[in-house]
Amino acid sequence: MAEKPQHQPLLYFKHQKGDLLINQLPISQLIHRVGQTPFFAYDRSVIEAKVSELRQAFGPDISLHYAIKSNPMPALVDYITPLVDGLDVASGKELTVALNSGINPEKVSFAGPAKQVNELLMAIASGITINIESETELKRIISLCENHQYKANIALRINPNFDLKSSGMKMAGGPQQFGIDAEQVDTIAELLKHPSLNVNGLHIFTGSQNLQAHAIIEAHKHILELAIQIAEQLQLKLQHLNIGGGLGIPYFPGETSIELEPIAANLKRLLAEYQTQLNNTEIILELGRFLVGESGVFVSKVVDVKQSRDHTFIITDGGLHHHLAASGNFGQVIRKNYPVKIANKMDQNDSIKADIVGPLCTPLDILAKNMTFPDVEIGDLVAVFQSGAYGYTASPKDFLSHPYPLEVLI
Numbered sequence: 001m002a003e004k005p006q007h008q009p010l011l012y013f014k015h016q017k018g019d020l021l022i023n024q025l026p027i028s029q030l031i032h033r034v035g036q037t038p039f040f041a042y043d044r045s046v047i048e049a050k051v052s053e054l055r056q057a058f059g060p061d062i063s064l065h066y067a068i069k070s071n072p073m074p075a076l077v078d079y080i081t082p083l084v085d086g087l088d089v090a091s092g093k094e095l096t097v098a099l100n101s102g103i104n105p106e107k108v109s110f111a112g113p114a115k116q117v118n119e120l121l122m123a124i125a126s127g128i129t130i131n132i133e134s135e136t137e138l139k140r141i142i143s144l145c146e147n148h149q150y151k152a153n154i155a156l157r158i159n160p161n162f163d164l165k166s167s168g169m170k171m172a173g174g175p176q177q178f179g180i181d182a183e184q185v186d187t188i189a190e191l192l193k194h195p196s197l198n199v200n201g202l203h204i205f206t207g208s209q210n211l212q213a214h215a216i217i218e219a220h221k222h223i224l225e226l227a228i229q230i231a232e233q234l235q236l237k238l239q240h241l242n243i244g245g246g247l248g249i250p251y252f253p254g255e256t257s258i259e260l261e262p263i264a265a266n267l268k269r270l271l272a273e274y275q276t277q278l279n280n281t282e283i284i285l286e287l288g289r290f291l292v293g294e295s296g297v298f299v300s301k302v303v304d305v306k307q308s309r310d311h312t313f314i315i316t317d318g319g320l321h322h323h324l325a326a327s328g329n330f331g332q333v334i335r336k337n338y339p340v341k342i343a344n345k346m347d348q349n350d351s352i353k354a355d356i357v358g359p360l361c362t363p364l365d366i367l368a369k370n371m372t373f374p375d376v377e378i379g380d381l382v383a384v385f386q387s388g389a390y391g392y393t394a395s396p397k398d399f400l401s402h403p404y405p406l407e408v409l410i
C-alpha cells in the first residue's frame with residue numbers, strides 16, 4: 001500500500017522537556033506571560049532566518065519587500081522593516097502602520113483595486129508609490145494632484161496575458177480586477193505624460209502560494225520580457241520593476257519547501273541577458289507568507305475531551321473564528337490539515353486518533369481532522385503551525401461573539 005503523505009518536519013521549532021520552544025521560551029512559561037489562550041505567537045528568530053535564506057539565495061541585486069497584508073501586526077512590521085528593503089501596503093490603515101515603522105516613504109508601494117479617494121490622498125501626500133490598477137484610478141490621482149498641487153509617484157500594475165502555473169492563487173492572466181491589461185497600456189499613454197506624475201516603475205504580480213520553482217522561473221522570464229516591451233512602448237525609465245512574489249510555504253501533508261536556488265540562478269541569468277535594458281532598474285520581490293508564515297503558531301487550550309461513538313473530539317477554546325485558514329474555510333477546495341501538535345507533549349508518542357475542534361456551533365469549526373496525537377487531557381495546549389500569515393486578520397473574529405485571541409511577538 002502506498003504510504004500516506006506526511007507533513008514536512010517542522011524546520012524552525014525545537015522542544016525541551018516536552019515543551020515547544022518559541023524563540024527559546026518554553027510554551028508552559030509563554031502561556032503565563034501571554035496571560036490567556038488562544039493566542040498567535042510570532043517568533044522573531046524565524047523571521048530573521050527567512051530573510052537570511054532569501055538574502056543568501058538572491059544576493060544584493062534583488063530587493064525584498066514585505067507585503068503587510070500577510071501580517072500587519074505593528075510590532076512585527078516594526079521588526080521586519082529594517083531587515084527588508086521596502087513594504088507593500090493594501091489599504092490606508094496598512095499605510096499608516098508602514099509609515100509608523102519609520103520607513104523612508106520612497107520604499108513603500110500601495111497596490112489594490114478600489115483605493116478610496118482619501119487613501120489615494122494619503123499615499124500622494126506621504127510620497128509613496130501607488131501601483132495603478134485602472135485608468136479611472138489614474139485620472140483620480142491626476143485630479144487630486146491638480147487640486148492640491150502635489151506630484152504623485154506611480155507605477156503601473158500590469159495584468160499580463162500569461163499566468164503563474166501551479167499557484168494556490170492566480171492573480172494574473174485572463175480577465176482580472178487587478179492591474180491594466182498588457183494590451184491596453186497604449187490607451188493611458190497620454191495620461192502618463194501629465195506633469196504631476198512621476199512614473200517610476202512597473203508591478204507585475206502573478207500569483208501566490210506556489211511551491212514549484214519551475215513555475216516561478218517560467219513566470220519571471222515572461223515578466224521581464226513583458227516589462228521591457230512595455231517600458232519601450234511607453235518610453236518609461238524603469239527605476240524599479242516589482243516582479244511579484246508567489247513563494248509559498250508547505251502547509252499540508254506531502255508538500256515541501258520551495259527551492260530558492262534555481263529561481264535565484266534563473267533571475268541572475270535573465271538579468272545578465274537584459275543588462276542593457278534593466279541597467280538602472282531595481283528588481284523587487286514582494287513577499288508575504290514566505291517571510292512570516294512559518295514564524296507563527298496559533299495556541300489554544302483543551303477544554304474538553306469527548307468520545308462520540310467511535311470518535312474522539314478534542315475541544316479547544318480556539319477555532320475557525322480565530323484561524324479561518326487552518327479550519328479549511330479560506331480558499332481550500334478540499335479540506336486538509338495544517339501541522340498540529342500538542343505543544344506541551346512534544347516528546348510523547350502518538351497514541352490516539354482524534355479531531356481537534358473549536359467552540360463554535362458549526363461542524364466547519366475544525367483545527368485537525370483524523371490526526372494522531374499523544375494522550376490528550378483537559379488543559380493541554382494545541383499548537384497550529386504555519387500560522388504567521390493570513391491568520392489573525394483573515395479570520396471572522398466576531399462570529400459567535402467569543403473573546404478575541406491575542407498576538408505576541410517573541
Ligand SMILES: Cc1ncc(COP(=O)(O)O)c(C=O)c1O
Nearest residue numbers: 067070111208209245287288289
Ligand atoms: C499584490 C500582492 N502582493 C503581495 C501579496 C502577498 O502574497 P503572499 O503572502 O502569498 O506572498 C499578495 C497576495 O495576495 C498580493 O495580492
